[in-house]
Amino acid sequence: MKSIDKVILGGVVVASTIGINYNIASADILSQEIYTTTNRLNMRKGPSTDYTLVGTLDKGVKVKAIEKSSDGKWLKINYNSQNVWVNFAYLQKDKSSNNDIKLDSQYETTANVNMRKGPSTDYTKIIIVPAQTKITPIKSSSDGKWVQINYKNVTGWISAQYIKTVSTTPTEPEKPITGKDYYTTANLNIRDGASTTSSKIGKIPNGTKVSVVDFNSNKTWAKVVYNNKTGWVSAQYLSTKSQEPEQKEDTYWTGTTTQNLNMRKGPSTDYSIIITIPKNSDVKIYETKSGWAKIKYKSYEGYCSASFIK
Incomplete structure (x- = not known):
């Protein structure tokens, strides 16, 4: 050819x-x-x-x-x-082409599944993604058998046979009632008018209790009082129920030090040393960024240079 x-x-x-x-x-x-x-x-x-x-x-x-x-x-x-x-x-x-995977759509894992560095079982395991985890594919392998995802700030590949689509049927938002307390369900802009073109006068954090004092004619915007400010927020992000904080899982992958290694209080040599970890010690790695790893060794938690962990 x-x-x-x-x-x-x-x-x-x-x-x-x-x-x-x-x-x-x-x-x-x-x-x-x-x-x-x-x-x-x-x-x-x-x-x-x-x-x-x-x-x-x-x-x-x-x-x-x-x-x-x-x-x-x-x-x-x-x-x-x-x-x-x-x-x-x-x-x-081609029959091997998987036409079912839709990028930027939400899926759910059907079992505990290994995340790997590449689209094959030949690649190293990075982390385990638990069953019933909501994920959004970033890429699909050419044969459609693997998808790349980001889970808890870790990017890698999982087998497509362990994911299923998630129903995205929208639910009817609650309508605000004057004089009633509501909770924000997202970080929410507060504006001086009932429109996205109105000027922002502040931001209300997710899970904050606010009092609704008025709403527009079709009840899509609610007038609320927050921090002595009165303004308008999108009503679809208000709920009568307080949002419980998400229970974080202890998610990590393991590594081994390749030499005696200083653990520090922060991701820089400017931070003080907590302990020196002996060579060939096992550590738990929670996060890597800019050449530094957030780790746990025995009962100690801190940061060390990622280049000396394998």
């Missing part, structure tokens, strides 16, 4: 590019689905036969989809590290 570069150098006859304004901005994003060519297929610089021909694909070649043109007739693919367009009529979706 010839690469794109070889075909171009080989002197393929090309048509002149016509500056047609195709609506690519509204094209469908396909998140790396796999397709197979069903015939010998031309590759072009844009989604039309008016665009320059840059090479050909043989029948049976697997390609990764990037996006579909707005008319659905052309597919943008990545081949030999170049992005080109091919006629969608001569492509067949």
Whole structure:
């Protein structure tokens, strides 16, 4: 099979590019689905036969989809590290391609699942994500069998067979009643009018009790009193029930010191030393940032250089 570069150098006859304004901005994003060519297929610089021909694909070649043109007739693919367009009529979706994973949608884990550094069991385990954890995929592997997620500020890959979709049916927000106490369900802007275009006059933290003194005609905004300020907040973020603080799990992964290592009170050598941890000691790692690790050793908790932990 010839690469794109070889075909171009080989002197393929090309048509002149016509500056047609195709609506690519509204094209469908396909998140790396796999397709197979069903015939010998031309590759072009844009989604039309008016665009320059840059090479050909043989029948049976697997390609990764990037996006579909707005008319659905052309597919943008990545081949030999170049992005080109091919006629969608001569492509067949590969059976191993997983079309179910939707990025930026909410899923839930169905079991305790290992998070790994890459999309394979060959990669190192980072942390265990508990069953019934709400997650949002960032990326999907090319075969659709793994998804990349962020859980408790740790980013890694988990097996897609252990996740399921979560119902996103919206619930009817509570309507504010004048003179009644409510609790905020999110960090909430307080404004001088009942509109997002009104000026902000403060911010109310999540879980704060406020008194509703009035509301607009359709009850989508509530007038509240907070810290001696009277202003308007979005009513959908008010609840009659106090929000209990989330119970944090003791989530960590383990490591071993590669030399005698100073534990400090903060993530810098400017902080005082708590204890010196002997070489080859096991530690619990809760977080890594800017070259420092937040750890626990025996009953001590502090920070040390992450470069000396494996």
